[in-house]
Amino acid sequence: MSSPALTDADAVRQVVNEYKKQGRQAFLARYNFQPAKRFLLQHEGRLYDAKAIVNAAYQAQHGQPAPHIISGGRAHSNALLEKLGFTVVDRRPTTVEGELAWRLALWAHLEATQDLAAVPPQALREFDAYGGQQGIWVDSARTSLIGLGQIAVSFLHTGADYPDDMTDDAALYHYPTTRRLGERDQAEINATKTAANLKLPIFVISKPTPRSAVRGVQLAWVEGWEDQSKLFLVTYNQAAPERIIQDDRSDESAFVLSGNRSHQSRRNVRVRPGQPRFKLEVFQRYGPRCVLSGIAVPEMIEAAHLRPVADEGSDDPRNGLPLNGALHRAFDAHLFAIEPESLEVVTRPQGPSLEELHITVSNLKDLPRKPHHDALEWRYQEWRRRTGLN
Numbered sequence: 001m002s003s004p005a006l007t008d009a010d011a012v013r014q015v016v017n018e019y020k021k022q023g024r025q026a027f028l029a030r031y032n033f034q035p036a037k038r039f040l041l042q043h044e045g046r047l048y049d050a051k052a053i054v055n056a057a058y059q060a061q062h063g064q065p066a067p068h069i070i071s072g073g074r075a076h077s078n079a080l081l082e083k084l085g086f087t088v089v090d091r092r093p094t095t096v097e098g099e100l101a102w103r104l105a106l107w108a109h110l111e112a113t114q115d116l117a118a119v120p121p122q123a124l125r126e127f128d129a130y131g132g133q134q135g136i137w138v139d140s141a142r143t144s145l146i147g148l149g150q151i152a153v154s155f156l157h158t159g160a161d162y163p164d165d166m167t168d169d170a171a172l173y174h175y176p177t178t179r180r181l182g183e184r185d186q187a188e189i190n191a192t193k194t195a196a197n198l199k200l201p202i203f204v205i206s207k208p209t210p211r212s213a214v215r216g217v218q219l220a221w222v223e224g225w226e227d228q229s230k231l232f233l234v235t236y237n238q239a240a241p242e243r244i245i246q247d248d249r250s251d252e253s254a255f256v257l258s259g260n261r262s263h264q265s266r267r268n269v270r271v272r273p274g275q276p277r278f279k280l281e282v283f284q285r286y287g288p289r290c291v292l293s294g295i296a297v298p299e300m301i302e303a304a305h306l307r308p309v310a311d312e313g314s315d316d317p318r319n320g321l322p323l324n325g326a327l328h329r330a331f332d333a334h335l336f337a338i339e340p341e342s343l344e345v346v347t348r349p350q351g352p353s354l355e356e357l358h359i360t361v362s363n364l365k366d367l368p369r370k371p372h373h374d375a376l377e378w379r380y381q382e383w384r385r386r387t388g389l390n
Contacts, residue, residue: 100201131153204220221239
């Protein structure tokens with residue numbers, strides 16, 4: 001049976017405006033339709049149930065309902081809308097290109113309809129962006145339709161435990177380690193890597209407070225990972241990253257010692273925009289192990305700049321070292337330095353000593369990859385200046 005004629009684009013726009021004013025539930029109830037399982041009209045950034053819109057538009061154009069319900073799907077509702085110049089998106093695509101179009105359409109819808117800092121969870125769930133309390137939401141029933149295995153859709157990130165791992169531009173997300181039955185943790189890790197390799201964005205969902213009834217949401221890209229420290233790097237860019245950071249390639253490019261720019265946040269706190277990426281790349285270069293104490297608990301290890309960000313130091317990992325938190329603070333307090341030629345750790349004449357600092361590795365000679373000489377030299381000369389040894 002062919003679809004009844006819908007030829008008036010203004011009738012579509014009229015019922016779209018009605019939908020906006022009434023809200024989704026009220027509109028669907030009025031016209032006796034269920035929420036669309038697959039196809040949605042995208043108009044001015046917002047998403048609307050395509051089949052319901054077409055049937056309501058027919059009634060607006062002709063003054064009475066269609067003689068029979070206009071079916072949903074490509075050959076009926078979609079075809080009528082697309083013939084009138086409208087865009088229809090598929091929420092259950094079978095191609096990577098379709099999945100990318102769906103995720104970007106959903107993001108545009110959230111931007112157009114929500115305060116992104118305070119989104120009701122239901123507004124995320126109704127279009128499959130969020131699965132509740134899961135750390136990584138895969139939505140395997142939907143994403144497996146593409147035929148490339150499970151693909152991560154969103155992260156739930158509290159940021160409470162590792163505040164330095166989140167900035168306005170990026171975040172480090174820790175691999176799930178829940179020890180659930182089967183291999184669910186590993187499956188979610190693999191699904192996240194698949195999203196990255198397919199250059200599909202993910203939604204990063206956050207809680208403003210631990211008991212908050214609303215959620216913050218950002219569109220992000222998985223830019224890299226480091227398996228030893230069990231960290232993903234996600235960045236909030238407008239487009240997919242050119243390269244997925246899976247291993248250390250820092251020696252392939254020219255070293256730049258300076259050129260970083262930190263900035264003041266609205267809380268009057270110094271923010272380091274590249275800190276999550278810098279930490280990941282430092283861990284990839286040296287491993288998530290303190291080079292001076294041997295501590296190898298990733299949660300205890302920080303990425304220390306040789307030339308600090310406050311002194312225009314770059315985020316090149318060769319301008320960094322992994323140190324445990326205590327030694328990082330001692331390093332920044334200029335209690336010790338590393339002599340750039342011998343790679344020996346040196347301390348101030350007045351102390352504290354290596355033993356007092358709990359430094360058990362007194363030089364960097366055995367590091368497979370070493371910091372850049374220019375970075376070590378800058379830091380050593382700064383240490384001498386600060387300690388009055390010049």
